[in-house]
Amino acid sequence: MEEPQPLVFIYADESCLGNQYKDRARPGGAAGLLEFWHPRKGWVRRDYWTSEPDTTNNRMAIRSATIPLAALKQPSRVVFTSDSRYLVDGMTQWVHxxxxxxxxxxDGEIENLELWKALMPVAGRHEVQWRWVKGHAGHPQNEYANYLATRSASRQDQSGGLVDSKFDDWIREEQEKERYLSFFALPPDKFEFKPSRRPPTR
Incomplete structure (x- = not known):
């Protein structure tokens, strides 16, 4: 019997500062938290982030998926969680x-076509379960991804790939402020993986 592919969880978010303006640059960021369960080490976590000097939320949402899926070294089962309907609906419905x-x-041209086409082969390497979560609704990993995305938009910096995560420090500080007190980092023993339809190959 073949060993199942690694199970990876990714929580992503995007930010665009000054969305309300049309006459000036709108700096943006895309970021996220990647985590998987190691039988000896427990949860292993990595962060990533990137930025653009003048962009849109939709552009950064697509980039928030392309970066971590491309960084995975082997085909994996990926549970990808985002509060972007544009990204999740795009990957589960529109691209087909x-x-x-x-x-x-x-009714016209596809917005961000070059980014969608870049995401297709990257996502196609994996089995991905695309999940939508309501933003700013108290989901700790999503809130952390939002923190990273907003910070990268403001700083206009990049992580340069996956880097050691600061999530543990962040959640500890948040819980000291009596936030996210129900969060416990339990192993995903009973998680039922339900992959979405694979993206088209062309």
Whole structure:
């Protein structure tokens, strides 16, 4: 019997500062937390983030997925959680129709087409369960991803790939402020993985 592929959890978010403006640059960030369970070490976590000097939330949402999926060294089962409907609906619904129509929409050009096409082969290496979570609703990993994305948008910096995570320090500080007190880092023993439909290959 084949060993199951590694089970990886990714929590991603994006930020665009000054979305309300059209006459000035809108710096943005994309970031996230990647974690997996190691039988001896427990949860192993990595952070990532990137930025653009003038961008949109939608662009950064796509980049928040491309970076960690490309960084995984082997095909994996990935539970990808984001509060971006644009990203989750895009990957579970829209890309299949766009591909069938020759990468065109019924009513015009596809926004961020080059980024969607870059994400397809990267996501296609893995089995991905795309999950949407409501933003700013008390989900600790999502809130942490938001913190990283907002910080990268403000600083205009990049992690340069996956780096050691500061999530443990962050959640400890938050719980000292009596936030996220129900969060416990339990192993994913009973997690039921349900992969979404694989993205098109062309």
């Amino acid at each position: 129709g766009w591909s069938a129509r020759g990468w065109k929409r019924k």
